[in-house]
Amino acid sequence: MTNMDSVSVRVFSLNCWGIRYLSKYCPQRYAMIGEMLCKEQHDIVLLQEVWSEKDYLFLKKKLASCHPHSHYFRSGVIGSGLAIFSKHRIRDTFLYRYSLNGYPYMAHHGDWFGGKAVGMAILNLGSLTANVYVTHLHAEYSREKDSYLPHRVVQAWELQQFIRHTSAGADVVILGGDLNMHPQDLGNRLLRAYTGLQDSYLETAKFDGCENGMTLIADNPFISKKELVPFEKGIRIDYILFKGSSKADVHCDSMSTTKGSVPNHPFPYSDHEALTAELRLEPRTPAETGSDRQSKNKDSATGKLAELVDIVTEARTEVKVGLHCAERMRYTAARTGVMGLALLFLELVIAAVPYLALGAEQPFPRTSFYLLAVLCFAMLLTTSMLYIFYTMELKSLQEAEDQMRLGIGSLQEKLKGFRLAQLHNPSRRPPEVQEPGAFEPEE
Amino acid sequence: MTNMDSVSVRVFSLNCWGIRYLSKYCPQRYAMIGEMLCKEQHDIVLLQEVWSEKDYLFLKKKLASCHPHSHYFRSGVIGSGLAIFSKHRIRDTFLYRYSLNGYPYMAHHGDWFGGKAVGMAILNLGSLTANVYVTHLHAEYSREKDSYLPHRVVQAWELQQFIRHTSAGADVVILGGDLNMHPQDLGNRLLRAYTGLQDSYLETAKFDGCENGMTLIADNPFISKKELVPFEKGIRIDYILFKGSSKADVHCDSMSTTKGSVPNHPFPYSDHEALTAELRLEPRTPAETGSDRQSKNKDSATGKLAELVDIVTEARTEVKVGLHCAERMRYTAARTGVMGLALLFLELVIAAVPYLALGAEQPFPRTSFYLLAVLCFAMLLTTSMLYIFYTMELKSLQEAEDQMRLGIGSLQEKLKGFRLAQLHNPSRRPPEVQEPGAFEPEE
Numbered sequence: 001m002t003n004m005d006s007v008s009v010r011v012f013s014l015n016c017w018g019i020r021y022l023s024k025y026c027p028q029r030y031a032m033i034g035e036m037l038c039k040e041q042h043d044i045v046l047l048q049e050v051w052s053e054k055d056y057l058f059l060k061k062k063l064a065s066c067h068p069h070s071h072y073f074r075s076g077v078i079g080s081g082l083a084i085f086s087k088h089r090i091r092d093t094f095l096y097r098y099s100l101n102g103y104p105y106m107a108h109h110g111d112w113f114g115g116k117a118v119g120m121a122i123l124n125l126g127s128l129t130a131n132v133y134v135t136h137l138h139a140e141y142s143r144e145k146d147s148y149l150p151h152r153v154v155q156a157w158e159l160q161q162f163i164r165h166t167s168a169g170a171d172v173v174i175l176g177g178d179l180n181m182h183p184q185d186l187g188n189r190l191l192r193a194y195t196g197l198q199d200s201y202l203e204t205a206k207f208d209g210c211e212n213g214m215t216l217i218a219d220n221p222f223i224s225k226k227e228l229v230p231f232e233k234g235i236r237i238d239y240i241l242f243k244g245s246s247k248a249d250v251h252c253d254s255m256s257t258t259k260g261s262v263p264n265h266p267f268p269y270s271d272h273e274a275l276t277a278e279l280r281l282e283p284r285t286p287a288e289t290g291s292d293r294q295s296k297n298k299d300s301a302t303g304k305l306a307e308l309v310d311i312v313t314e315a316r317t318e319v320k321v322g323l324h325c326a327e328r329m330r331y332t333a334a335r336t337g338v339m340g341l342a343l344l345f346l347e348l349v350i351a352a353v354p355y356l357a358l359g360a361e362q363p364f365p366r367t368s369f370y371l372l373a374v375l376c377f378a379m380l381l382t383t384s385m386l387y388i389f390y391t392m393e394l395k396s397l398q399e400a401e402d403q404m405r406l407g408i409g410s411l412q413e414k415l416k417g418f419r420l421a422q423l424h425n426p427s428r429r430p431p432e433v434q435e436p437g438a439f440e441p442e443e
Numbered sequence: 444m445t446n447m448d449s450v451s452v453r454v455f456s457l458n459c460w461g462i463r464y465l466s467k468y469c470p471q472r473y474a475m476i477g478e479m480l481c482k483e484q485h486d487i488v489l490l491q492e493v494w495s496e497k498d499y500l501f502l503k504k505k506l507a508s509c510h511p512h513s514h515y516f517r518s519g520v521i522g523s524g525l526a527i528f529s530k531h532r533i534r535d536t537f538l539y540r541y542s543l544n545g546y547p548y549m550a551h552h553g554d555w556f557g558g559k560a561v562g563m564a565i566l567n568l569g570s571l572t573a574n575v576y577v578t579h580l581h582a583e584y585s586r587e588k589d590s591y592l593p594h595r596v597v598q599a600w601e602l603q604q605f606i607r608h609t610s611a612g613a614d615v616v617i618l619g620g621d622l623n624m625h626p627q628d629l630g631n632r633l634l635r636a637y638t639g640l641q642d643s644y645l646e647t648a649k650f651d652g653c654e655n656g657m658t659l660i661a662d663n664p665f666i667s668k669k670e671l672v673p674f675e676k677g678i679r680i681d682y683i684l685f686k687g688s689s690k691a692d693v694h695c696d697s698m699s700t701t702k703g704s705v706p707n708h709p710f711p712y713s714d715h716e717a718l719t720a721e722l723r724l725e726p727r728t729p730a731e732t733g734s735d736r737q738s739k740n741k742d743s744a745t746g747k748l749a750e751l752v753d754i755v756t757e758a759r760t761e762v763k764v765g766l767h768c769a770e771r772m773r774y775t776a777a778r779t780g781v782m783g784l785a786l787l788f789l790e791l792v793i794a795a796v797p798y799l800a801l802g803a804e805q806p807f808p809r810t811s812f813y814l815l816a817v818l819c820f821a822m823l824l825t826t827s828m829l830y831i832f833y834t835m836e837l838k839s840l841q842e843a844e845d846q847m848r849l850g851i852g853s854l855q856e857k858l859k860g861f862r863l864a865q866l867h868n869p870s871r872r873p874p875e876v877q878e879p880g881a882f883e884p885e886e
C-alpha cells in the first residue's frame with residue numbers, strides 16, 4: 001500500500017539574528033541563507049528572528065520555486081520574527097501569543113516588543129498530517145540572576161499546552177526553534193515530559209556538528225565569549241523536537257549543525273548555529289499500533305508520570321516566585337504613585353495657603369512650581385501604567401499557576417489509577433492507553 | 444455495553460453583569476445566582492462577566508457541594524470574567540487571549556481592560572471526552588457605526604481557530620457564552636460554518652423562553668430600551684453551541700431562557716437572560732460512524748464548503764477595512780507626534796536664538812516656556828504610545844488576514860477536489876472524509 005511507505009522529511013531551523021541596521025552583515029547573511037536554502041531544498045524551514053517583513057519577502061521571493069508555501073507570523077510591535085517555508089502545501093496556520101514576555105520598559109532587551117509566540121502550520125507529508133510548530137522564547141540575559149525565569153517557565157508551560165491541545169488530530173508533530181533553554185532547564189524538561197516530544201539531537205542515529213550539539217558557540221565570530229561564561233565552548237538552546245502518534249512512528253536518521261563558519265564565506269549565517277534534522281516517518285498498521293502501545297506502557301508509564309508530577313510542581317514553585325516578585329513590584333509602583341499624589345497635594349497646599357489665607361504675594365517661585373507639578377504628574381502617570389502592567393502580569397502568572405495546580409491534580413489522579421491497576425494485576429497494562437511517551441490528560 | 448448508553452448533560456450559561464459597585468444589586472444577584480445554581484444542579488455552568496475574583500470565590504464556596512470542580516480564567520487587567528463550574532472533574536484547562544480587544548483609551552467601554560478570551564476545560568461525560576469552551580467577545584456599542592467590528596470579526600476568527608484546532612481529540616464540543624453577535628452576524632456565521640457547531644436554540648426539540656430566543660430583552664428591568672433600538676423587543680447574543688464527533692452524536696432535547704424576571708424576587712439574575720440547554724450525548728458504534736459520515740457527506744459537502752469560502756472571504760474584507768482604519772489612525776498618531784516635535788524644536792529656537800546670538804535677556808516668559816515644553820513632551824509621549832499600540836493592532840489584523848487568505852486557498856483546493864470527484868463519479872463520496880457539518884482543513 002502506498003500510504004504505508006515511509007516518508008523522509010528534512011527539517012531546518014535557524015535563529016537568523018535579523019535586526020536590520022543592528023545585526024552585523026544582515027543583508028549579506030540573508031543572501032547567504034537564501035542561497036543555501038535554495039540549494040539544500042529542505043522540506044520544512046523554520047526561521048526565528050526574521051524581524052523585518054522586508055527580509056521575509058526577500059526570502060519568499062528567493063525561495064519561490066523550491067519552497068512555494070510559506071507563512072510569516074505577525075505579533076507584538078515588531079512581529080514575532082517567526083517564519084515557515086515549506087515544500088508542501090500549508091493547509092492551515094494558527095498563532096498563540098505568550099501571555100508573558102518581559103517588560104516594555106526593558107527596551108534594551110527588546111523581547112516585549114518582539115511579541116514572542118508559537119506559530120503552527122498544518123501540512124501533509126505523504127499520507128500523514130503533520131503539525132509543525134516554530135517558536136522563540138524569551139532570552140536569558142543572565143543565568144545567575146535571571147529575572148525572566150518565571151516568564152520563560154510560563155512560556156514553556158503555554159507552549160506545551162498549545163502543542164498538546166492542538167496536536168490531537170496530528171499524525172506527526174515537529175517543533176523547531178530557539179527555546180533559550182539548556183537541555184536540562186526546567187522549561188525544557190516540562191515541555192518534553194508533558195508532550196512526549198523527543199529531542200532529535202539525542203535520538204539521532206548519525207550526528208555531524210558542534211560538540212554536545214551546541215548552537216551558540218564560542219567559535220562563532222558574532223559571539224562575544226564574555227556572554228557565554230561560564231560555558232566556555234558554548235550552549236545548546238536551539239532544538240528540533242518531534243513525536244509520532246498511533247498512526248506513525250518517527251525516527252531521526254541524521255542530524256547536523258553548522259560549526260561557526262560557512263565554507264567560501266567570510267562569516268556564518270547567524271550568531272546561532274543552524275540545525276538540520278532528517279526525520280523518517282513510518283505509518284503504522286492498526287495491528288502494530290495496539291501491540292506497540294501496550295508494551296511501551298507496561299514498562300515506564302508510572303515512573304514517567306511520577307516524574308512529570310515532580311516537574312510540574314517545580315514549575316509551579318517557579319511561577320510562585322514570579323508571583324511574589326510581581327506583587328512586590330506592583331506594590332512599589334502603587335506606593336510611588338501615592339507619594340507622587342501626596343507631593344502634588346503638598347505643593348498645592350504650600351502654594352495656596354499663604355495666597356488664600358494671608359492675601360500675600362505668591363511666595364513659591366513659578367518655575368519650580370510648574371516643574372514640581374510636572375514631576376508629580378509624570379510620577380502618577382508612570383506608576384499608573386506600571387500598576388496596570390504588573391496587574392496584567394499577575395493575572396497571567398496566576399492563570400498559569402492555577403492551570404498547573406489543576407494539571408498536577410489530574411496527573412496524580414491518573415497515577416493513582418495506574419498504581420491501583422498495577423497492584424491488583426501487576427502484569428496488566430494500565431487502565432488508560434496513552435500515546436507513547438506522552439501524558440495527556442485529555443487523551 | 445455501558446459506554447454505549449446515552450448521557451444527558453445540562454449546560455447553563457449566563458452573563459452575570461458583575462461590575463462591583465457599578466452593576467445594580469450585584470451582591471444580591473450573585474446570592475440569587477448561587478441559590479439557583481445549587482437548586483438546579485446543572486452539569487456544566489458557564490459564566491461571563493464575573494469581573495471580581497471575590498464574587499467567583501463566593502460562588503465557589505456556595506457551589507462547593509453541587510459543583511466541586513471549577514476554574515476562573517484570568518487575563519487582562521481585571522480578568523477575562525470567565526468562569527466554569529462543573530459537576531464533573533475538570534482534567535485540564537487552557538486559555539486563549541484574543542489578540543485584538545478594543546482600545547485602552549476607550550476606558551468608558553472597558554473591554555480592553557477585561558482581556559477578553561476563550562477558556563477551555565476538558566472533562567469526561569460518561570465515557571466521552573468533552574471540550575467545553577466559554578467566551579465573551581467585544582461588546583457592540585453601536586450597530587450603525589460599529590468601530591469594533593473588525594476586532595470582533597478577528598475574535599470570531601480566532602475563536603473558531605482555537606476550537607477547531609483544540610477539539611480534534613474531543614468526542615463532544617460545547618461552547619457557551621456572550622458572543623455579542625446576532626445569529627446572522629458575520630462572526631457568528633463564520634464560527635458555525637467553520638467549526639460545524641450547532642445552535643441549541645435552533646436545534647432544540649422543546650423551547651421555553653423569550654421570543655426568538657432573545658437574551659437581551661426590553662422586558663428586563665436593567666435594560667434601557669434606548670440601547671436596543673431598532674430592536675424593540677430585544678436581541679439574541681448569548682448562545683450555547685454544540686457538536687458531536689465520529690464517536691458521539693449530540694442532540695438538544697430542550698432549551699430554555701429566563702424571561703426578564705425571577706419568581707419571588709424583585710429583579711432578575713442579570714441584564715442578560717440565562718440559558719439552559721439539555722443535551723443528549725449518544726456514543727456511536729464504529730459501524731454507525733462509517734455509514735453516517737458517508738451519507739451526510741454525499742448530500743451537502745460541496746455546497747457547505749462553497750458557502751464557507753464566501754463567509755471567510757466576507758470576513759477577510761471586514762478585516763481589510765479594519766487594516767485600512769488602523770493604518771490611518773497610526774498615520775495620524777505619527778503626524779501629530781512629528782508636529783509635537785516640530786513645536787518643541789521651534790520653541791527651543793525661539794528661546795535660544797536671541798539669547799545666544801544677541802546676548803540679550805531671555806524674552807520668552809518662563810511660565811509659558813515650561814508649559815509649552817510640557818505640552819510638547821506630552822504630545823510626543825502620547826503619540827509614541829498610540830503609534831506602538833496601532834502597530835500592534837496592525838500586526839494582529841494582518842496575521843488574521845493572512846490566515847484567512849491561506850484558509851480560503853485550502854478550502855478552494857478542497858472544493859476543487861470535491862467537484863472533480865463528483866464530476867468523475869457523481870455517485871461516489873468526496874475524496875476526503877469530513878466530520879459531519881465541519882470543514883476542517885487539518886482533519
